[in-house]
Amino acid sequence: MQTVRKDIHNSEVPVLCQSCEARHQGICGALNGEQLLALSKATRRVRREPGEELIADAMPINAFSNVLRGVVKLTKVLEDGRQQVVGLQFAPDLLGRPFAAESRVTAEAASAVDLCVIPRPALESLMKDSAPLEHRVMMQALRELDEARDWMVTLGRKNAAEKVASFLFMIASHIDPTDETVASKFDLPLSRADIADFLGLTIETVSRQISKLKADGVIEIVNYRHITVPDLARLRVLCG
């Protein structure tokens, strides 16, 4: 009977959720069929183009979003306009700061992005009832904290060459999470300006360091946005 009941539950999974990455590795994996069905009635899928603002800094948070495709950049700006990228989010991350009245970052689509938008009350009431859901949200927060602290080392203690190598290595690892012994080819989800804001450098310095990596044969540049790394281990060494 249990297996039959499980099959029934599976058939309850909303059509849109059935092939959704968030249901496997994302936060929706913590929900049973019934909860998923209820939640899916409140959500909607949207597409956002590069550069579109998803969440504004210091504004009330009305909704959270599962990132289903593309890359979202989280930024902060100083009063005089200096900007810093403080995080990148990939599928199936949850976008939005839980348990805060206002956002503390600006979230912007870095590439074309597909989102599953969850109204704030829907997610917060579900989190109150579902400890597994809250647990998944916490695990993501802890992972983001680890990543932020890793990046603080890069920002504070690495020189420009090491910073750019670290960025490329991080992107390659995210796109292609295989081991370090093979080659890798990928599209950069960020413009030179975004990369500079991520690394605490200027556009010109980023460009010079990328040119140097190309001249040294560490990377090959197909397009401005398309890069191949013949030897990931060699790039890894340059990260400092």
Add this chain to the structure above:
Amino acid sequence: MQTVRKDIHNSEVPVLCQSCEARHQGICGALNGEQLLALSKATRRVRREPGEELIADAMPINAFSNVLRGVVKLTKVLEDGRQQVVGLQFAPDLLGRPFAAESRVTAEAASAVDLCVIPRPALESLMKDSAPLEHRVMMQALRELDEARDWMVTLGRKNAAEKVASFLFMIASHIDPTDETVASKFDLPLSRADIADFLGLTIETVSRQISKLKADGVIEIVNYRHITVPDLARLRVLCG
């Protein structure tokens, strides 16, 4: 009858916990008398002197600790020895990365520190049973993530003068969480070397910037470690 029951519960609060800050603002505030009593049988209070290592990077985590007094610094090092402070923890923060096999930072006593050490199994089993406890742990993780991202802006986009001003302002705010309109006097919990590692600078640059703030009348230096700020708003402006 309810009030009587409550009194009974209060009397169950372990003696050591009764005046403990962690029971009010820290994670123990999520526990009832019974849970607190059970937990207190597994914990022990210890004192650590400045410079003592509390948790080693890449080592298994055997225990968590409530910070009861003093300041703990979290650091990461590159292979060639370059060091970055990635976080500071004050009372009543919980020390230790939950739900990870190994620590990803080194934790070291920056000042004299009092800890309430909680064995790992004790806290993890309690978290499994108590959603409010897990919720508090998550709230701390989210707060630390906010702080880490704030600091990334300082590391990536501020010059040396703004970095040092930001550090002093952050310490003043932590020690003296009043509004910005008044004066503030406090002891620096970190040496010049630690401050440099926190700001991604050298000892010499930190020293020069502190001397400049003194020459400009923004701060007064009583001791190497003891500083007064006559006008916090003026310091705030210098943070960029």
Add this chain to the structure above:
DNA sequence: CGGTGGATTGAGAGCCGTCAACGGAGGTGG
């Protein structure tokens, strides 16, 4: 074909790191 926005490359300046010398506080021993 010219216009536009992003990326690259070059020249010069300025900020901060490096190296070095000096100073002051605290501890120890004669």
Add this chain to the structure above:
DNA sequence: CCACCTCCGTTGACGGCTCTCAATCCACCG
């Protein structure tokens, strides 16, 4: 009580890395 040592912090001189400003290139598009 003083001499001495050590550790930490300060100050100075100099050089290099990265920023700034500017020109140019390239891809894309009307």
